[in-house]
Amino acid sequence: MTSPDDVTPVKPPPSFSPGAALNVSKARYPEKIQTSQPVISSLSESILGDSPADRRASLSSEFSSRPASPNGRLSHSTSQLSRSGALSPLGFQVDTSDDIRSLIIRAFSPVIGVYASPDTDALVHQKGFKNGFNELIRPFGDKITGKIVIRDSVGSSRTWEDYGVRFVDLDVKKKPPEASKAEPVPSLIQIEQVLDRHVHSIDDPLASWTRGGDTGHGHQPLASPFYKLFLKRLLSTTYPAPHETFVHPVACVIAISSHTPSPLESLRQLYAQTSQGDKRPPQWVYPEYLRYYVLVHDEDRDDITQSTALFDQMKRHFGLHCHMLRLRSNQCVLTDDDSTQFPSCEWLTPSEDLSELGEQETLIDVGTEGSYLFESDVTAIKAFVRELVAQSVIPHMENRVAAWNDQVASRRRGLSGRFMSMSRRWAGFGTGSRSSGGAYGGGSGSNYDPLQGFYKPDAPEAILRKLADYAFMLRDWKLASSTYELVKGDYAHDKAWRYQAGAHEMCAVSTLLNPLASTTKTKLDPIDQLLDTASYSYLTRCSDAQNALRTLVLGVELLKSRGGSASDAAARWAIRILDMGLVGDIGRILISERVSACYASKTGSGGAKWGTRRRKAGMWTVLAADSWLKQGKPNLASICLEESDRLYGDVVDDGKVPLPDIQRFVNNLRNAVQIGYLESQGINDEAEVSSPIELDTEETSEKLDKRSHRKSLIGGGNPLEAAPLTVTRLKSDDEGPRNDDFE
Incomplete structure (x- = not known):
């Protein structure tokens, strides 16, 4: 860290210038309906990689070119579940194991604070960005250009191509009132609202689903593109918490512009202000983080010679952690020759996503297009972010990890450190720490403050947690898991339950991310115990x-990526989510699809069908199809039905489900999907249906509706009008059959 307090002032150059269920009725429709052709576009890319304007533009163009409905394709399979895999649009797996694994790793990226002077924000306002300098550079931190080299705790280096950071504005005055309120975590209700808005904003999702070729492992399990959106919003928290340091700032960018009258003094x-003023971090945040000084030069109005001289003065006073960013102050429009679409931010919180959707609808109504940047500005920002991360942030974190590992962790791992830890716990001596009241937790000799609910940042327990989090963000998962394992016992003794739950959670995650860690059936028991302890402590x-x-x-995603017996464990934990009622209506459907994907990823022994879980996977896709239909999305239901056709076709010889009631339910569900799609297209109800299946939806649905549904934390009915979030403990003996029992 470089501080400007111990340097002599230098005079700057003088010339600076300023769901309800679908009611299905009997009807007959035309015999032949044109079969839809696959459209070459990916819903996952259109939803998750582009701005809202790009999403609507691409989807509207695809919908207008779509020739017909999936009705014809479904009508060919009403009497038989076995389907040809070549005709299925589900061969393209939108979330492969490596993709989800990379998403989880990038979710825990270093956080960099941004604090800009008023004249710097004014310069950025002229470019059309109302939220200032942080809004301008934030999307470019999602993925750093080029390879990033990171050295682990044993001195070996490894390159990463998907490394990223998150920029967070430290000036809360520029944020909206609702965003400046201190919230411990994003609301689950807001996540459900985001899913509901995205799902119901797509008129024809099937038209945007791309079919891909075989990946060498046969057909891949069903994966809804909305699940990736759900995962991103769940992991996009920006509210710092004492028990984990992933959102605590690793560095802070302090920016001034070439319009500043007194640059060095500013x-x-x-x-x-970032160290002792109103922008200082809370008292449970480690204050010694890196400061990085940026001079924003106005290419359109200021002299580069004077800015270069000022930049040289900055390097002499503040060290090498400085950068001069050359930007144009004029606003870029689409008609400019070197205009580039401003990228969208990947890690939006649920509230930010809802706000952006509302703003985008307003822009569409008034005919306004999105923001644009000059190509030279884009190149300059990317170079700045790469230099900041590769030459300053990563070396700073590596040095901190080495120092904390040598000064704190290594002593705790030794025999003397273990003895002193036991002495502190049971005899109250061995350290200079204070004593807390045992009635509130903490116990004798504890550094934990039960009244305020945190450790001081210089306490050994807080330093060990920061060491583990830094190692995790540097992707040294072996050091991270060993450190979490080392400190989680101290948290349990001090009754710091949020710290204890977080340590168990990240110990399981870092162990599963470690490629050298074994996940055989005998090795899964410690992982299950860690996940169970963490979830129980968080909830109860x-x-x-x-x-x-x-x-x-x-836990579900990382266990699923391991394969083998871990796939069964992943499915069990996904079912546990449904039993606990932690998600709303749309979330339950997405989790049900993930249960199917976990079972479908289980491979048999020696290439045989023995040991696979295809029938269970097919059952869960049928349940997901039923739920999508109740949400008024027959196209998504048809995708699930086709996936169930393929899954059942792999294990059933005659293409029929052995149980007649289930077969009848699937057939009636398929007819309901056809009718629902045609009704959504406004086709005449008096048309004829070519299906020979007698419609008996009411009888079968009545049987299935006898299942006892768990009470959701989100509340019933419309997720947008959900009840306040509360935590309930669910009974297991007197509530009837579980939600995953198929009668």
Whole structure:
């Protein structure tokens, strides 16, 4: 860290210038309906990689070119479940194991604070960005250009191509009132609202689903593109919490512009406000983070010679952690020759996503297009972000990890450190720490403050947690898991339950991310114990449903990526999410699809069908199809039905489900999907249906509706009008059959 307090002032150059269920009725429709052709576009890319304007533009163009409905394709399979895989649009797996794994790793990226002077924000306002300098550079931190080299704790280096950081504005005055309120975690209700808005904003999702070729492992399991959106919003928290340091700032960018009257003095004032002023972090945040000084040069109005001289003065006073960013102050429009579409931010919080959707609808109504940047500005920002991360942030974190590992962790791992830890716990001596009241937790000799609910940042327990989090963000998962394992016992003894739950959660995640860690059947028991302890502590002791859901979702995805017996464990934990009622209506459907994907990824022994879980996977896709239909999305239901056709076709010889009631239900569900799609297209109800299946939806649905549904934390009915989030403990003996029992 470089501080401007111990340097002599230098005079700057003088010339600076300023769901309800679908009611299905009997009807007959035309015999032949034109079969839809696959459209070459990916819903996952259109939803998750582009701006809202791009999403609507691409989807509207695809819908207008779509020739017909999926009705014809479904009518060919009413009497038989076996389907040809070549005709299925589900061969393209939108979330492969590596893709989801990379998404989880990038979700825990270093956080960099941004604090810009008023004249810097004014310069950015002229370019059309109302939220200032942070809004301008934030999307470019999602993925750093080029390869990033990181050295682990044993000195070996590894390159990463998907490394990223998150920029967070430290000036809360520029944020809207609702965003500046202190919230521990994003609301689960807001996540459900985001899913509902995205799902119901797509008129024809099937038209945007791309079919891909065989990947060498046969057909891949069903994966809804909305699940990736759900995972991103679940992991997009920007509210710092004492028990984990992933959202605590690793560095802070202090920016001034070439319009600043007293540049060096302004830098000193900005630094003072981030250390002792109103922009200082909370008392449970480690204050010694890196400061990085940026001079924003106005290419259109200021002299580069004077800015270069000022930049040389900055490097002499503040060290090498400086950068001069050359930007044009004029606003770029689409008609400019070198205009580039401004990228959208990948890691939006649920509230930000809802706000952006509302703003985008307003822009569409008034005919306004999105923001644009000059190509030279894009190149300059990418170079700035790469230099910041590769030459300053990563070396700073590596040095901190080495120092904490040598000074704190290594002593705790030794025999003397273990003896002193036991002495502190049971005899109350061995350290200079204070004593807390045992009636409130903490116990004798504890550094934990039960009244305020955190450790001081210089306490050994807080340093060990920061060491583990830094190692995790540097992707040294072996050091991270060993450190979490080392400190989680101290948290349990001090009754710091949120710390204890977080340590168990990240210990399981870092162990599963470690490629050298074994996940055989005998090795899964410790992972299950870690996940169970973390989810129980979050829910019961901390009333934190958000982090409990995050724990279980991370466990599901990382266990699924391991394959083998871990796939069965992943499915069990996904079913646990449904039993706990941690998600709303749309979330339950997405989790049901993930249960199917977990079972479908289980491979048999020696290439045989023995040991696979295709029938279970097919059952869960049928349940998902039924739920999508109740949400008024027959196209998504038809995708699930086709996936169930393929899954059942792999294990059933005659193409028929052995149980007649299930076969009848699937046939009637398929007819309901056809009718629902045609009704959504406004086709005449008096048309004729070519299907020979007698419609008996009411009888079968009545049987299935006898299942006892768990009470959701989100509340019933419309997710947008959900009840306040509360934590409930669910009974297991007297509530009837579980939600996953298919009668």
